[in-house]
Amino acid sequence: MNRFAIRHHNYSDFVHGIAGAFGVEITNNEFELPESLGNGFLKGVDLGNGLSVLMAEASLRHGLVLETEAVEEEFYLLNFQETNTEINYVSDLQPEGSIPLLTGVYLRSSLNSAQYYLPAGHLRSVSVIMPLTWMQHFAEQNESGIMLEHLRSIPFQKHHLQLMDTEYRIIISKLFDPELKTPLRELFIGNRVMLLIEKFFTKHYLGLNSVEKEKQLTAEERERLAEVENKLVNGLFEETPTIDDLAKMAAMSATKLKRSFKSIFGLPVYEYYQKHRMHVAKDILLTGSYTVKQVGQRVGYQNISHFAAAFKKIHGVLPSQMLVNK
Structure with a gap:
């Protein structure tokens, strides 16, 4: 070593x-x-x-x-x-x-x-x-x-x-x-x-x-929550894990996972996941190397209309407008 x-x-x-x-x-x-x-x-x-x-x-x-x-x-x-x-x-x-x-x-x-x-x-x-x-x-x-x-x-x-x-x-x-x-x-x-x-x-x-919130979680539980977050943001192109899957990974109940994740990261689990993948989509679009459909597929969408609606909800504009404004 x-x-x-x-x-x-x-x-x-x-x-x-x-x-x-x-x-x-x-x-x-x-x-x-x-x-x-x-x-x-x-x-x-x-x-x-x-x-x-x-x-x-x-x-x-x-x-x-x-x-x-x-x-x-x-x-x-x-x-x-x-x-x-x-x-x-x-x-x-x-x-x-x-x-x-x-x-x-x-x-x-x-x-x-x-x-x-x-x-x-x-x-x-x-x-x-x-x-x-x-x-x-x-x-x-x-x-x-x-x-x-x-x-x-x-x-x-x-x-x-x-x-x-x-x-x-x-x-x-x-x-x-x-x-x-x-x-x-x-x-x-x-x-x-x-x-x-x-x-x-x-x-x-x-x-x-918010020190009291931090005290409610052990160091090991914080580490497990970090693993959950890492799984969410680095597994964008895989099947989205369920709350039960993530709770098992964190070695805590589904209820505690949802409460603790929001306490630490500021958003509910899937809202956090959605925000991250829309930021990933924006970065890919700004390269100018991919179509809107290709970007949507890369972040897990098969339906281009659903991708466009999700993108606009986070960024305030349609993904096609990002390409026009580039």
């Missing part, structure tokens, strides 16, 4: 260090993974003001252990992680003392050391280094000083701070769009990363008023 120690304060240095260790070429702070690890890429981006971003999309052949050391300089690492790995699979392979990085949003302070486990399989990850001075300025600008103090008081935790939802996924999918090869790519990346950060802080601030 491969192990990597992370000792850098910005991700451009980290990317250069990893590329050098494997003897691979690096261009514009980006390199392709060697075949021994799998396939995919890592890219470092410096946004200024001490903000640094690491983007990774890869299919790993084997699990990786990432070790981070505590340092005296206080900064924060915010990680948005998407994987296709299930919890039961990870628990059998996870090295002792490590924390599995599954689908979710994680925050860690540089004042704490940690050992993370990245399981084999496909992953997308956006990690941001945020200096304390930048976070304090951000909190002042957004009148959220109380929220920042709460974040700084959170002890190092085993489980992710927030569950991934469809709004996070939509922003992240645009960051990894293979068509994004323009000279303005890094400006676009900076804009989307700031949207992710803003969404994280907003969700956390709003969540401070």
Whole structure:
């Protein structure tokens, strides 16, 4: 099993260090993974003001252990992680003392050391280094000083701070769009990363008023709900699972599943599913490479009229108008 120690304060240095260790070429702070690890890429981006971003999309052949050391300089690492790995699979392979990085949003302070486990399989990850001075300025600008103090008081935790939802996924999918090869790519990346950060802080601030809801669910139940959400958004082209199927996956009653899912993700199960697949449909339409009928079929509709009505309900326009306006 491969192990990597992370000792850098910005991700451009980290990317250069990893590329050098494997003897691979690096261009514009980006390199392709060697075949021994799998396939995919890592890219470092410096946004200024001490903000640094690491983007990774890869299919790993084997699990990786990432070790981070505590340092005296206080900064924060915010990680948005998407994987296709299930919890039961990870628990059998996870090295002792490590924390599995599954689908979710994680925050860690540089004042704490940690050992993370990245399981084999496909992953997308956006990690941001945020200096304390930048976070304090951000909190002042957004009148959220109380929220920042709460974040700084959170002890190092085993489980992710927030569950991934469809709004996070939509922003992240645009960051990894293979068509994004323009000279303005890094400006676009900076804009989307700031949207992710803003969404994280907003969700956390709003969540401070709903702590009791969070306490009603165990960490394991939250993990199971994350699996349910992952199944819904990544199984768009398969047969839609029933509530009973999802409840079995979450190891809870159908009633509790529906109540807990809405509490965590803000929408009932199928309304959430519908919103996500209409956003997927919009992104596909905007490529200009598919007809309305083809897009409808890709998100599970055989009847084009039903697809058009569902699309208009979410976006306010018919799918054909998206093609006209492109």
